[in-house]
Amino acid sequence: MIVDGLVLAVASAVAINGGYALQHMEASRLPPLSVRRPVQSFRALVAQRRWLVGFLGGIGGWVLYVVALRLAPLSLVQAAAAGGIGVLALGGGRLQRAERLGVGAALAGLLLLGSSLGALEPTGRGSAAAVIAWMAASVAVVPLLVRALPAGAGFGTAAGVLYAAGDVGTKAAVAGGTRLWFVPALLACHGLAFVCLQLAFQRGGKLGTAGLAVLWTNALPIAAGTAVFGEALPEGWQGAARIAAFCLVLLSAATLSRSPPIDHAAGLGRLSID
Numbered sequence: 455m456i457v458d459g460l461v462l463a464v465a466s467a468v469a470i471n472g473g474y475a476l477q478h479m480e481a482s483r484l485p486p487l488s489v490r491r492p493v494q495s496f497r498a499l500v501a502q503r504r505w506l507v508g509f510l511g512g513i514g515g516w517v518l519y520v521v522a523l524r525l526a527p528l529s530l531v532q533a534a535a536a537g538g539i540g541v542l543a544l545g546g547g548r549l550q551r552a553e554r555l556g557v558g559a560a561l562a563g564l565l566l567l568g569s570s571l572g573a574l575e576p577t578g579r580g581s582a583a584a585v586i587a588w589m590a591a592s593v594a595v596v597p598l599l600v601r602a603l604p605a606g607a608g609f610g611t612a613a614g615v616l617y618a619a620g621d622v623g624t625k626a627a628v629a630g631g632t633r634l635w636f637v638p639a640l641l642a643c644h645g646l647a648f649v650c651l652q653l654a655f656q657r658g659g660k661l662g663t664a665g666l667a668v669l670w671t672n673a674l675p676i677a678a679g680t681a682v683f684g685e686a687l688p689e690g691w692q693g694a695a696r697i698a699a700f701c702l703v704l705l706s707a708a709t710l711s712r713s714p715p716i717d718h719a720a721g722l723g724r725l726s727i728d
Contacts, residue, residue, distance in 0.1 A: 459526025462518045463534035469515030471538035474651075474664040476508025481655035489649065499652065516644075520624060528625050528679040532672045539564075539668045542660055553661045556709035560669060563702030566695045567676065580683040582633070585626045588682055589639055592619035592674075596650070606658020607666055607711035609650045614670025616647035621675045622682060665710050673703045 480502040481487070487495040499505050522531045543549065543557045592615050599615065600608040623640030626633050647667075654663035677700070679685040687693050 456526045456530065459522040459524075459531060460534050462522035462525070463531045466515040466518035466522060467535040467538035468541055469511045469518065470535075471515075471541035471664070471668060473508035473510075473512035473515065474668070475542055475660060476504045476511070477652070478655045478660045478664055480505035480508075481652050484656070487652060487656060489653070492649075495652075519621075520628065523625050523628050527685060528621075528675055528683055532621075532675045532679070535672050538672075539661075539665055542665050542668065549661070552709050552712050553659070553665075556661065556665065556706045559702045559706035559709065560665075563699040563706065566699035566702065569692065569695050580626060582626070584682045585622060585636065588622050588678055589619045589643060592616060592622075593643070593646070596646070600650075603711055604658070606654050606663045609654035610658060610663035610666035611670060611707070611711070613647045613651035613654060613663075614667035615674065616643045616650060617667060617671040618674035618678075620644040620647065621671065622678045625675070625678075625683065662710050662712075666707055669703055669707050669710070673700065 477499075481499060484498055484502070487498065489495075499509075519531070519535065522535075539557060539560050543553075549557065595615060596612045599612045602608065603611055620640040620643035623636040623643060627636040627640060651664070651667055654667070657663070680687055688696060
């Protein structure tokens, strides 16, 4: 079953990140989206055929991700899914130096994460209180991220943190029973993440927005696997490899946060929250 979960996680990563690339392509070209006019803004997005294809592809990828969580430990699923940043790096012209460094650090970190998995043990159920605390803290930190980082990077990072919170809630919910009460909360996290990501697309490049979202969407649940669901940190060199991997992910996030913003003078979209 674990192998099946791994295959589904990889397929999910391709679908989700391919969808992000299409959504960024279209959203970045639209007139300003407004959170005060959500219906009008959503209609503007849906009217773009390629955006809609990317959106539906992302939903399909998320369904594959949920099934993967039923079959494999959270850390394994996220480590496989994190390779999606490679999908984002394909196409779209030559990468800037900062983007090449960021993608290289991310992929190196993912290789270390894969090598640190070691013997796979079933993920624990985790306490409901720990899941609630993780999700609540994720929502609370979003305004700080948006203010502290450049606009595109801030909203992209916020999207990743919120998607990660939704994934932690999803892992809890797939256990069934009373854990299904996490479904409304995880859907709310995904909804807020969606809004943040579309706003990010209008203020930053593909890797400086979706790339950051992918990094944090996958890195944080791996940490949650240990902190919330009782997945043991490997001993010896594998534990050191996992710590080094997170350092590389942080380096990648810091580098991609400095990616150049969209050139509005070139006629591309921008952000509006009016």
